[in-house]
Amino acid sequence: MPNLALKTFLCASAALVLGAPATHAQSRKKARPAVAALAAAKVDRTDSVALRKIFDEALLRGESYENLRYLTGNIGPRLSGSPQAQMAVDWGKATMEKAGFDRVYLQEVMVPHWVRGKEKGEIVGNKGKEIKVPVCALGGSVGTGGKLKAGVVEVHSFDELKKLPDASVKGKFVFYNRPFDDALIEPGAAYGRAGDQRRSGAIEAAKRGAVGALVRSLTSARDDNPHTGTMQYDPAVAKVPGAALSTNAADQLSQLLKANPELQFELEMECTTLPDEKSYNVVGEIRGSKFPQEIITVGGHLDSWDLAQGAHDDGTGCVQSIEALRLLRAAGYKPERTVRAVLFMNEENGARGGNEYARLAAQNKEVHVAAIESDGGGFTPRGFGLESDAATLAKVASWAPLLKPYNVDDITAGHGGTDIEPLKAAVQPKALIGYKCDSQRYFDIHHTAADTFDKVNRRELELGGASMASLIYLLSKYGL
């Protein structure tokens, strides 16, 4: 694009160039209007000015990008129970205190402590020829107790596995090789459809007498990064190791198997589960000016997988949650309701932090208006997905015109998130809200060593924090 094309962007952005959106002609007099009035988007003109201030602050003086640089670069991988997870707790508390929230505190919670150790995978072909391939243990897997060498049977579903005769499964590795369905527009949907292989692959393999599960990495990308992620065991079934192969390795293994169904795979993993460790959720609060007993939570998870810096998963959600509160303050807004940023511990392999947060909320008889979670990466904002009744969704959707100038007005039914999910049973918030951003790149790096700070774009990240702050502003002002 040259000089001459400047016009393109000037035209396309004319509305924004003119300043704050001015589509909300009707002014509001009452502090708490009826739902019906709001449903017709009769929000105050001051709201559009407030949102513009929030976005200005984020884009001109945002702090979340530099916070993320520190979290990912100076602390890095921070799996539950690790020393780095504790460093992240200390960092989160200090960062919130520095931001000047009214109250910053920790919630103690016992978390799993799984450690990886060395790991190695090799395809062993004709005449013992060995091809080393990228593998990683799935989170929570047992180790192999030295080298584990066996034949391989490839399947694409549990149904296919069930139909195999015992002789072709027993004593072998079950190799789950169903790829992402690339035709799905949202890669998250493909993740959902392929996820059973990782989650329950080892259980289903062990039921049939297999020695372990090899799982194709959950991604559309074709590369050499194995993707870890949590796996489950069934107390009634023997525990066998579960490992992920990179997609390239999975393709290679599949191809070699076709030529030589008798080939073997040698897996060596030292991973093991240690006793639970004490850890913490980190909570920061701005007290509501009018309805302090009504709480709005915004959060991400502080733990990450051990292979990764945990930039998009979920460092971005953490720094955006802290930033959302900071932006409200910096934009000169004193929230009517209490707003809490929560850095949840142990989302990846247990959700103990989310459960403990909900347990304490119930125990303390807290009133929760809404909870927002950011755990889908820090890419360009699109909108919000709500778990709520229809009237609540309609009310939030009525705010879309205020959010449209920032391209974050895609407000639909959806799912909140793993960490806020337990609040539903515990304290029945009116809405669980998932922050939605562009998702095309997310699963390329998800749970891999490639989930690093350089994959995060400053503006995309700061726009996300501002989007969350804007929704909180509206939730806090109008309630649900």
Place this chain on the structure above:
Amino acid sequence: MPNLALKTFLCASAALVLGAPATHAQSRKKARPAVAALAAAKVDRTDSVALRKIFDEALLRGESYENLRYLTGNIGPRLSGSPQAQMAVDWGKATMEKAGFDRVYLQEVMVPHWVRGKEKGEIVGNKGKEIKVPVCALGGSVGTGGKLKAGVVEVHSFDELKKLPDASVKGKFVFYNRPFDDALIEPGAAYGRAGDQRRSGAIEAAKRGAVGALVRSLTSARDDNPHTGTMQYDPAVAKVPGAALSTNAADQLSQLLKANPELQFELEMECTTLPDEKSYNVVGEIRGSKFPQEIITVGGHLDSWDLAQGAHDDGTGCVQSIEALRLLRAAGYKPERTVRAVLFMNEENGARGGNEYARLAAQNKEVHVAAIESDGGGFTPRGFGLESDAATLAKVASWAPLLKPYNVDDITAGHGGTDIEPLKAAVQPKALIGYKCDSQRYFDIHHTAADTFDKVNRRELELGGASMASLIYLLSKYGL
């Protein structure tokens, strides 16, 4: 995001998981319905099925990513007049022929031939201390004729320059240091507002007797990449050199100037303009089955700046334009109107290809229904911006429900693009249409050595080609 969060994506994507969109209940009988009928989105249910086929083909068997890998990796930078530009012409023609279009041909056009040569910039401070900083010549600049050393005066606008006394400008470099306005949501708007410095900085500097122009790179990014781009001369004003500084270098120079207003800058640039070269637009056509005389053009520009691989600017637009036609064919669709993919030559520093295409269209008395341009990068699709009358915009916007499942339904007034712009005066198409995709990352790499293949995401790119093919399908079927 863990295992447990699979639900998030399943919920969010439920509509898509269920298959083709089914929101278009009313069927159409007539081949060419009235505008009013279309304005109410009375499109055929077969349209939603056709679009789903196009997207399936792109996501499962798309070829644009591998085409781009070749163009950027095997040919690379391809400024007008360079041997690589000719290689790109040959590649474009061969690629279209391989795709089996009905007709593939070249349009000869003479283009500028500017070459960069060596370049160096140094801040010369107290006691002759030299700090080398990243600079690059702006496209079309004259060289410095050896080392050019002079004082520096910093300004942020032409107004500010005008108010300076002659003595503080004459014999110096004018250093234009107005940054991007980061508060603007679309970075393209910030590009538009900062662009005069690069475009006309040397002219305005020379008018005041300055020896050259140093221009802050047009980007929000803070890094060491200087951004080139075209600059202008005025025949009535002396030609002085124009160079871009990286944003880090601009910040450094500004800071040092505050401490020492007498510092000097030494610039050495060997760039020069050679005689015009013969080059070509590359055109590929699928002939319309019902209205072959009515033409729909889709294009990007084949030339790139010399510093860059020209991945996002505009290799993506080229491969998407070729792919759009291939997708129509592969999805089993025979367009009613003639569809042309055009790889325009010389968009970056002259737009000679776009002008020649329009000139020939007028000469041949062609009827052009619409022209689409992709020159804003290959990121996740958002929609289309139209230069048209209101009724045409309303008609195209009525197709938004068909495009919504693919998140490419943001259809607004906008600007078409530099290469299709000359068609307006030449043959008056009903609409010039700019393809809009996510733009937050574009200007980080625009016109720099960092505009490389690895910045392009496969799915984002293929979704873009499918979006363009879908719009062409509708334009071809229903006309304008």
